[in-house]
Amino acid sequence: MKTAVYSARRYDQTLLARANAASGAAHELVFLQDRLDPGTAQLASGCQAVAAFVNDDLGAAVLERLSALGVRFVTTRSTGFNHIDTQAARRLGITVARVADYSPWSVAEFAVGLLLAVNRKIARASMRTREGNFELEGLMGFDLHGKTVGVIGTGKIGALFARIMAGFGCTVLGSDVHPNPEFEALGGRYVSRDELFAASDVISLHCPLTEATRYLVNAQTLAGTKPGCILVNTSRGGLVDTEAAIAALKSGQLRGLAIDVYEQEASLFFQDLSSTIITDDVIQRLVSFPNVIVTGHQAFFTEEAIGQIMQTTIANLNDFAAGRPLGERLVA
Template structure:
């Protein structure tokens, strides 16, 4: 199968190429993101391979269908960037990578918790400047703290396992409780009590119409003063403007983000020689108790190997007319 691979970085080329000898697909690696303007780059392809910030709205899908594209292979778990109803109408099948390494994201989430707690990112910069003072670096013991996990799928469950290892009390909110979490001693609560009791709140939810701005001003007001909030799932789960207001008044004491509402114009690119035009994001960076990473939670060798293998397997299945890891319009209503 001839595949136009959009949003290609050197690591994408490396892992997809390493996984491709057996499938033998003809991969055309394209650095630009998929947009209405870059659709023509897929003119000779049978399928496109896309990532989290590629545009797969109805307009783009119509243009792809006109080129003869019949399959979109997402090399990610999320599919909120795809107009699945339009894809279904146009006869374009869409596959994703439903699971790669839950450990990768869960461990990155734990890394954000530890870095914010012990201010290791600030200590690193201080020491490099010859400043060995401890003032302003006071942390707290994780042992005995209450960690609230919203969403206990594979990643949330893995994070629960890590936090119980630190001796934390772990509570969770999920309409479909995990028996593995329960076996760990995790207590399931409604969202309100979870937010009110938790010293640390971590989000592990997909982005759907129902979870857009899942945490807004009202939910933030229901949290403990000085709470630590972590989001490694999808940026639009939280209302960033409301979060900034909560930071300003001390309701949020620590904020760790690996995702951001408007990350499509920022993340995965080197913008170090440019002025950031996103005033909301720039405001976030002014807080000393905020730590932002550029959507790297998935970025481990094990996860990238798994993503590449699953993506190519999905393409092989599509070539054979088989359905593997497909997402359809029915998923939107879930």
């Protein structure tokens, strides 16, 4: 199938072309660096399929334009699909697939890295030594050993994060509507979300973004956290009310914040804005805090994970073209 590949960086082009070749080069891939939005949808003219990314716009207006161009299949190079209007896709007869699974270690390990970096102020220390400043004042952290870590969302990634934290000697608490026996097997204990917030020295978010979880971290829940808690988010930006998090940082209720995702990231992430004026005042305030680390949605970005994402994307195209069932990869 002729497929428009949006938001295609160099690594996307190289690895997706390689996966396509390994599968018999059945698809004509049209690589576009542009993000998919109402203004760029026309670039898919002549294509039967679209391969999108997590911050591409697949709302009703875009899907209608793609449908009018003859696009019948959309595959997203991500696990999450909250950027896709699935109801509109069904109405228009567009099949939608996702990457149901890729290396969960990539995100779990990165979350641990963020926690260590913000707790032990590693980035700040590195910047100091580059300038010849080897002073320790202001760099004190705390031992993770013996601390309580709350994990919200104990699926594959959350359970792996919990396993790593248990290895540090932490007490691990969990919250999930679907309890995971693997989490309990490593010594994790399920508690109410309120109890988790109140008891945890560290809280790490690993749940999907749904209407039920949007802003699950808000002014009210932050007021109920253990004073001096560190919050880590490598899942979805919309899980956190950023303004409320900023207020908690100012008051000291939060000791630190480490995020790889941001609610308004679509206009910022996956591009070089170092020579432009960033007009998002919220992100500008966040990065001004010495106890905040913001990274640009890179937790998934390992050789293993990217390889799996590209292979699954080609498998999705192959299965749709052949009329084979997509199983858990099917979204709409």
